[in-house]
Amino acid sequence: MLSRQIASGLRAYETPFYLYDTALLRQTLESVVYESNKYGYKVHYAIKANYDDHLLAIIREYGLGIDCASGNELRKAVEAGFDPRGIVYAGVGKRDKELRYAIEQGILAINCESIEELMLVDALAAEAGRVTDVALRINPDIDPKTNHCIDTGQADSKFGISYEEVLEHAEAIKALRHVDIVGIHLHIGSQIRELHVFENMCNKVNAIVENLERLGFSFRFVDVGGGLGVNYDVPENEPIPNFASLFSIVHNHLAVGDKEVHFEFGRSIVAECGELITTVLFNKTTATGRKLAIVDASMTELIRPALYGSYHNIENITSEEEGREKYTIVGTACESTDVFDENVSLKKTRRGDLLTIKSAGAYGMSMASRYNLHDLPGAVYSDEL
Ligand SMILES: Cc1ncc(COP(=O)(O)O)c(C=O)c1O
Numbered sequence: 001m002l003s004r005q006i007a008s009g010l011r012a013y014e015t016p017f018y019l020y021d022t023a024l025l026r027q028t029l030e031s032v033v034y035e036s037n038k039y040g041y042k043v044h045y046a047i048k049a050n051y052d053d054h055l056l057a058i059i060r061e062y063g064l065g066i067d068c069a070s071g072n073e074l075r076k077a078v079e080a081g082f083d084p085r086g087i088v089y090a091g092v093g094k095r096d097k098e099l100r101y102a103i104e105q106g107i108l109a110i111n112c113e114s115i116e117e118l119m120l121v122d123a124l125a126a127e128a129g130r131v132t133d134v135a136l137r138i139n140p141d142i143d144p145k146t147n148h149c150i151d152t153g154q155a156d157s158k159f160g161i162s163y164e165e166v167l168e169h170a171e172a173i174k175a176l177r178h179v180d181i182v183g184i185h186l187h188i189g190s191q192i193r194e195l196h197v198f199e200n201m202c203n204k205v206n207a208i209v210e211n212l213e214r215l216g217f218s219f220r221f222v223d224v225g226g227g228l229g230v231n232y233d234v235p236e237n238e239p240i241p242n243f244a245s246l247f248s249i250v251h252n253h254l255a256v257g258d259k260e261v262h263f264e265f266g267r268s269i270v271a272e273c274g275e276l277i278t279t280v281l282f283n284k285t286t287a288t289g290r291k292l293a294i295v296d297a298s299m300t301e302l303i304r305p306a307l308y309g310s311y312h313n314i315e316n317i318t319s320e321e322e323g324r325e326k327y328t329i330v331g332t333a334c335e336s337t338d339v340f341d342e343n344v345s346l347k348k349t350r351r352g353d354l355l356t357i358k359s360a361g362a363y364g365m366s367m368a369s370r371y372n373l374h375d376l377p378g379a380v381y382s383d384e385l
Contacts, residue, residue: 001236002382003275003356007317009385010354016278016297017378018365019356022058025273028240029062032269035243039251042262044088046226047073049266049362050274054381056080059269065108067226067264071098078105088223088264090137090185092158096124103128109135111185111223113160115169118179125178135183135223136173138163140204145194146229149308160186163208170215181217183262184209187225190267191232195245198224202253209256221260224250228268232311235359241268267362274361276302276377280316280353281332291327293349298331299338300374302357302364306337313358314344321348329355333372 002021003010010019036043044065047056051073057080065086066077074089089102090111099117102110103125112118112134125132139160155162166173173181188201205222213219228246231238254261278297285291304310314329325348329340340357349355368376 001275001356001358003277003317004315006385007354010277013380014378015354016276016301017380018360019275019277020055020361020379020381021273022381022383024239025055025058025270028269028273029059029064031240032243032265033062035247036263039247039261041247042260044086044262044264045269046264046266047077048366050270050364050366051076052365052379053080054379055270071095071101074098074102074105074107088135088185088262090187096120099124100128103130103132109133109183109185111135111137113137115161115165118173118176122176122178131178131180133182134179135185136161136166136181137185138166138208140186140188140201140208142188142197142200142204145197146189146191147308147310166212174216181219183219183221183223184212185223185225187264188227190227191229192227193229195249198246198249199253202250206255219259221262222254222256223262223264226264226266226268228265230267230271230359232313232359235272235313239272243268271359271362274364276357276360276364278355278357280349280351280355282351283349291325293327293329293346295329295331295340295355297357297377298333298374299335300333300369300371301377302340302360303367303369304363305340306335312340312360314341314346315356315358316346316349316353317356318354319347319349323348325349333374
């Protein structure tokens, strides 16, 4: 872990800040490119996970496409130099101006998530005098066996169109003249560690594609989303997620002939290369005996623990004490849920010590806010040290 190796040098920077190990990011990208090339799979980076310019420039070097979830994410990707023909755009609630921009850019596919959206895209494309490529985001009704806050493909979820609704409107969809339905898209959730779930997903995709093609649709690609989980518990044991296993499962179970297969990975690309470095401001003990370490980061820099109860491994990287103690690590925000973790065993911790909150490269900085008028955190990159 990078912060441990360079702990004393980190005192030069104002905390809290994100520390990015760009060498690890490159190794991760090398792995995903190498493993996906074995099967000719196409990989998009889900820019929502982290839209940092420096990281995006590195990701672009490896030839990945982009998956975006808003007009501004799409604009960011285009401005960062990604080819619009490698960009897919999902989202349940796209505004007219966002759709107009996507149509104008001629992206790989707008992943439509409702019949109404599909009709609107057709109308907006007609207005622009274009035919726009679209993928149908289908809700596959799969339990991804992950934190329920980040599952996206169960029947009652807001994401995707139900398969039944697609069937009901099949003729109307095929009659649209300004959209070309080129693909099927689904994304069942995030932080999926039980990989057999992807087997169920493949079986669903096979049936959906076969049935819809029988009804006269013809798809060029299937986009099976992202979701590969990372090891938050002991990140040192698995700094690079197991892309090989996921691709092999998909290879063995997806049966869609020679259609292109696309993936949209966010967390698995950037989570492990980022750490949030924070300083211990104060220690105190509650009347109930709970030892608190109050740090200068908070839910405004990393909201995942407060939002979803997510776990991040935390370590004191500057303490030279022999003994360990259990701490509840709390942040500076005026919210009782602003707790990074409880019962964390740390080397005896004092004011001024630096802690690292690991595996924070995904959905960390990109979800940061200015609540309490906190400053947004800075970033330090290993290749600039
Ligand atoms: C449509 C879509 N694709 C891809 C992703 C990326 O998922 P992950 O970060 O789990 O790889 C998400 C995340 O929410 C998503 O909603």
